[in-house]
Amino acid sequence: MIQDIAPHQYNNAYKPVPPKKDSFALYYEKRTCLMKKSEEGMTFPTFADLERLNEDIYENYTYLFSIDNKPFYLVNDINRERLSAYTMENTEVFRTIQPRYLAFAGITGYQLYSWYQSHKFCGRCGSPTQKDEKERMLYCEKCGLMEFPKICPATIIAVRDGNRLLLSKYAGRTYKKYALLAGYTEIGETIEETVKREVMEEVGLKVKNIQYYKSQPWSFSDTLLMGFYCDLDGEDKITLDQDELALAEWFEREDLPEVTSDESLTNEMIQMFKLGKI
Incomplete structure (x- = not known):
């Protein structure tokens, strides 16, 4: 099944460490994801691939998870290179595309992207939510509401x-x-x-x-x-x-x-x- 990625190891512990140049950057728009497809399969851009047009990319990110100790991050509102080999593809591609561990990373990242997108504001008082530093949680400074990913x-x-x-x-x-x-x-x-x-x-x-x-x-x-x-x-x-x-x-x-x-x-x-x- 899609989550069966052995011998690769998925670690969902929330460790908001800063990204490196070779860290994967997952970028989504609605139901599409930025990736590079080839006959061998697909891959995601790294921070190094995106930094030329996105000077603040090392400041505006969200830690997601790691696979084989390689971290994946969510990035938002980036400038994309025109005529780049990286293109926006529908997330349905993750059902079948290889390698499987990257497909699993892509659709898991999409689930978290959707959650962050739909919880920018407190559902109780409407104030902007903030990211917690110790666990994957959004909280409201005004009324104290805490939100965790929906399952x-x-x-x-x-x-x-x-x-x-x-x-x-x-x-x-x-x-x-x-x-x-x-x-x-x-x-x-x-x-x-x-x-x-x-x-x-x-x-x-x-x-x-x-x-x-x-x-x-x-x-x-x-x-x-x-x-x-x-x-x-x-x-x-x-x-x-x-x-x-x-x-x-x-x-x-x-x-x-x-x-x-x-x-x-x-x-x-x-x-x-x-x-x-x-």
Whole structure:
């Protein structure tokens, strides 16, 4: 999956040390990121690449994390070199581009960029927020409100019926491939209750034998995904929630669509069932 970057080591400890010339500088505009693509994959600019047109770049930055002890920083409002090999690319590219450890860095940096962008001002009194020096937190000097990065718990749900697996396609989204059922946990419910509710809401089915499989950070949507397998409990007739899904259908194990990528928990869970490992 996208976070599986071994032998590289990701360290998310907040250590706001000053950047060096060879430190990576992550720059975003809306849903795009500055990078250089080639046949070998991609890379990000360093501070040395950007310093000629950005004299204050060593003063205006935010420490993000490190990989293999090499730090990554967020930079804002930079001047970009015209006709440079570095171009703005949609963050969806991080699903498939290599090397994987840089793709993971890019989408994780984007999650933090989005959080910083949406918390420039206090949500309680409207005053500008300030960065804390010891931990990744924004605080309001006026009213004392503290804000930490947002992580939304959500479920990925593989509904089984013997040798069959239920697959669906989202309604109104750019992602058109088959997927498992999914949904966010609501306030006041357990993750297992989320599984039952989402299955009932989206396809009108009851489930039992809910079994936890694995989790995955999914920075594309600020989400911590938790995967579950469960068994159909009763009738298999699907009642589709057309606001959420374009279709949902049962597949025999041997007829499941081929999984062509391994970046997501959804694809891994489908593949595990297809291969008879679950």
